[in-house]
Amino acid sequence: MAPIRSSKFRHVFGDPNRKEKCHDNIRLTKNAFDSNLAKSNGKYVSLNWEASGGGSFAVIPTHEEGKLPDRFPLFDGHKGAVLDTDWNPFNDDIVVSASDDGTIGVWEVPKDFSVYVEYGDLDDCPDVKPLKFLKGHSKKVGHVGFNPVAENILASSSLDNTIKVWDIESGEVLYTLPHPAMVTSFSWNYDGTKLATVAKDRKLRIWDVRNEKILSEGKGHHGAKGSRVVWLGDNDRVLTTGFSLISDREMALWDVNDIPKGPIGDFRRLDPSSGIVIPHYDPMTSIVYLGGRGDGKIVYYQFEDDNLYDLFAYNSTSPQRGLGWVPNRSLDPHKFEVAKAYKVHEHMIEPISFKIPLKGVDMLSDVYTFQESTTPAMSAAEFKEGKTSRPLVNDWRGVYENQKTEPIVAPTKQGKQEATPAEPKVSQSTEHESKVPETASKQAAVEIDEKKTDSKSVLPEKSPKVELEEKKLPEPSTSSEEIAALEKAENQDSNKVLHSDGVKDFLAKNSESGADEEQRDDSDHNSIWDSEEEVSKPKHSPQPVASNDISETKVSSASPEDVKESTAVSTEKTTTTTTTLSNDASSEGEKDQVNTDKATIAALVNTVELLTKRIEILEAGQKA
Template identity: 35%
Template sequence: MFKLRTSKYRHVFCDDPKPEHTFTGYRLSTVTGDQAYISASAKYFSLALSGGGGPVAVGRHDRPGRFEIGRCSIVQGHKGSVLDMDWNPFDDSMLATASEDTTIKLWGIPDEWEPTGEDGNAKSGERLSDSLTDLVGHRKKVTLLKFNPTAANVLASTSADYTVRVWDIEKGEAVSTFSDMGDLTQDLIWDVRGDSYATSCKDKTVRIMDARLGTVASSIDTPHEGLKSVKLVFLGETGKLLSVGASKQSARELKIWDLKNLEKPLLTEKIDTASGVLMPMYDCDTNVIYLSGKGDGIIRPYEFEDKAPYLHKLNDGYRSTVPTKGICMVPKRGLDVMKCESARLLKLTNNQGVIPLSFVVPRKSDAFQDDIFPDCSSCNPAHTCEEWMAGSSKPPETMCLDPAQAGSNKTKKKTFKTVAQLQKEVDEANKRIEYLEQKLTENNIAF
């Protein structure tokens, strides 16, 4: 008997935003690599600019408009170009940057940060040059960064020195190191619990690593026979891994693997014969995969199901003649749920700036649609770095997206201070101590 498959996201659509809703004026960095070139938190997004000192532009989602070089606020403190960036999932204002100068810097974006005003025009601002902390240990340029999705202040990084390091950013030291990559790393991703991470490499091997020990738990030899970069995504807690790459004939393809049996893929699907690298983005709450390629303007949505045939194509997605340089997904907490916005992708272009692409599920009701917005990851960590290193394994803490229950989603934000701020506090404390000692001496009081 024929059965039609139903899906809540079958008719998801995306239209081009109006010009006044885009972010323009950026002079992008010319450095190339396997990174996504753009990263976003629920409040900000960041991208690397051209110029000395590794400048990074940080924009606000609610402040579209024109950016002006030399006038707007930027983040600048490296001695080389910035290659990759990632935002702390538990602090929307903490940014990590990886640079050619072999260091990783953590930045705290101030609350009053506003490169463009409400009218869309550029605003004058100061340069942020004092980082919260620097992570030093790699011997060559740092190429990729990724924060742990459940443990507080845990960051993974890869470098041209063929190592992968996991850092405790609060202590500023590496807690595990894998130093046998063999070649440049093409992708670095965490699983949903943050217990392990997976890497793809130019040596055509995908490694699934024990993050705490820095050892290889399992691997896939030559998942794709082509020469294009291989990108990876863990498919939630299903025990499946998605990889995209190229076939022997250079056709772009997608494969799904069972982590319990990596000898052969569960699914192999040819996408097309375009030349750009495919970048997959997975929404683990809705099980929707968005496939975008560098250099082309198409975004293909698929819905994943943990049984054969595994993937179901959702309508035509998004099509444009403007090529994509880089792309990232905004966390669910930053979406406009009352407009049924199920996902927002930030598309970085060479000449037209940053284009926000909202994927919307058509609904007639103005009420909150709880069936298309399940609980998503909150900005509260499931455990500390010490608990995680001791073996704690927990799924991400979740929150309700219903604006009516916004008060119940309390966050426990930990504030960090720069070295300059701490030094100022120490100097003030020393002055106060000196003053009190003087008063005690004047009154002949022993201390």
């Protein structure tokens, strides 16, 4: 199974039409030759027809819907059954046909052609005759396909094991590509200079058409049934469908420059059905569509980075005998169409629109890019001279607004254009990283300044400024034994302080005065704290809070005056915190927590006093 991922085409869906919008009452050919049976250019649909004596096909204008009359003009002239048709991409009224009689017919659809013409006598219904026949193959012609870039250049495959490239205007054979077995499918590349072919010898070949030589070839699908091939747009990749040794349907992706290496990612099994899989690729959306003959499912994948990602599948209970895909220039952006196919039933042709659900026309530019143009990029003479060009395309906005726009040469696929070397990525990232801390620090400074101005902080307006520059101080005269004895004495004093009546009175007095202070700060706290979170989870800190753990290094690197100022701030902060906790206590559990916090704060006060005495020792050492 192909991988799945998120994609803007993930929800493309098939939208079938009602029966009255279909083309009913068709007489499909009973010939079993492997072809699509139908082709469409958006204006017409051509269909291999079952006629007495053979040699006919039908052309149906796409806007003439409903039940077809029992008799209408057919395109008749071949002596054998019509096996395949194709429309000129640069002239909507020119169609060619491949026949069992070994010839290729060139036809022009009459002006104002219609199938709904009433005739007094059915025998008086005139059929359309060909402009010319192209003769060169010695056996039946199975497939025909126009060059996507050059005007009037056509390729055809035959059971004589050759592919011939024609100039249909002059009728001459330009190039012949011999094969050891019958060709079952071929596909032009994006600029019309190469052909990919698969044959009954189970090999895939890439041809340089104008030099008539093989560029790369290798073993394809292992099954004996016929394979199909399609070139994946402006890529050096082709997709093949075929069968495994146990007759399971499968597909494979190939690098055209290295066919002998085998498929990219090996062969991918589809299902055990026996019908030929008809592939179609849309270069605008990079979507591959696979429809199997004999079943009602059409699956589609997005091609990207040498992977085919599963998108979705269109399912129907009615099996399809063939599929004819329209060029993307015939899609309707107003209906959000990304593809359209004519599904051939036994007695009906059903148009199926593949659409993408969008919220509005503003999102169309994310889906539509360029659509195929009806203007050729070169003439047949230029093609024979060896000229190479990308196809011409039109901006989709012109199609959407129904305005004629000048075609342009299709832009190269991203990543193929030569570009000047960029600066090394390492230096760019290093420069970026060096700028980030500076920017972040500036933003933090701005936030702190705003908090100082707007909020009524419980901290003093001026934070203690501690110089971090190292100062070489003289060694204190007090010994380590004296300091240890002093710490022990102070610890004993702190226990007395925690339980003294003076501290309790002090805390109670400050808790009453802190209630008013907390009420004034409520408006500021709402802008700083999340109303749904506890007070202990701030979004932003209004002031950088100094740590209560003052290490020996910090004390020794600061002047005694600075440390005194810092300890004074710490004392004031602890007092304010105590008042806040006292006012927040509204239940018995909270009161117990407040009492515990009071004891902790008292211990902190005692620690501050201890630090003060240490500072005095340092001052004494400096004076000494």
